[in-house]
Amino acid sequence: MTGNFQKIVEGFFIYRSPEKDFHRNVYFKVFKGLYQNKNIILDPGTNLDLSSVLKICEKIFGGHSNIDFLFLSHQDPDVSSSIPKLLKLSPHLKIISSIDTWRLIKMYDVIPETTFIPIEKIPFFSKEVTIKGTKEKVRFIPAPYCHFRGSYLLYDFTTKILFTGDFLSGVNIQQDRKLFAEEDDWKGIKIFHEIYMPSSYAIKTLIDRIFLLNPFPEIFAPQHGKIIPKNLAIKFMDRLYNMKMGIDIMKNLEIEKDLVIIILNKFLEKIKELFPTTHEELIDKLKYSENFTSPFTFVKDTLMDLKLTPEDSIEIILETIHNLNENRRKTREILLKLLSDSGIVIPEKKTEEDIEKIIMDNFDI
């Protein structure tokens, strides 16, 4: 087996693929039957995971022919690409997912409709069901746009484990093999959500839904990263509740960028008026910086676009001003004043001239 296989609690297991920084978790659950157990795999993973998944099925289910269900949180390849092979090996198994997910899973071209259980069609408003032949209950929790339109989570009432799919997933910054998350794992979770979750509104809605679960989950089991115990998961969800991600970040950047371009053009006009030679030198340096490509797009003397973040662009302009032949101090002051008048505060970096002035003001040399 290439990754790690571990029991989390009685009847609930995890396989963790071997990648150091961004791995997949595949979960296995045995529902204890009165006569016969029912077995489910949660997000079965990729063909890279298949031989390990089959060995685990042998160990805990008594073989792959005993897989009864596959639950799919959504249809991404890291979650579902081993499905065609699994279905060839166990043609009787049923796939539980949303209709939105199924619409795309069908494109693997091997699945007859009889293998599909659409969560939306389960005739219970609560989506809480008992697995037939057992006394165990699960609940399907809709997680729209976290990160796919038809994403769902699965709550196992017996173990109080909430399988969260990509929600609460993280990049493993520590690159260790610990099973349970600690405070230091927050950074990787934050990065993952900033990049992959489209909007904080969707995350807020999902968190509100999770807090309605009764009993509240003891363990949160994501598809990437580490398993999160209840108290830490509450802390992380509290932070995620008010965090900007996906389109929120993009929107903010665009607004600020447009504003910064307007201010920078005002600044260039002012310098042209006051110090025409300095203006010429500045434009020249900004257009043809020492990098092989300029971070600024100009049409004649007008700045049209920034290729970097507004902060980084301003930093480069300040550095360029520092290397001008004359009027450095005045030019810099004008730029900082225009920025601060518009509510953009740039942390002060002292120039050599500033330091010299401070020395002269305070000492007789």
Ligand SMILES: [Fe+2]
């Ligand atoms: Fe995904």
Ligand SMILES: [Fe+2]
């Ligand atoms: Fe994923």
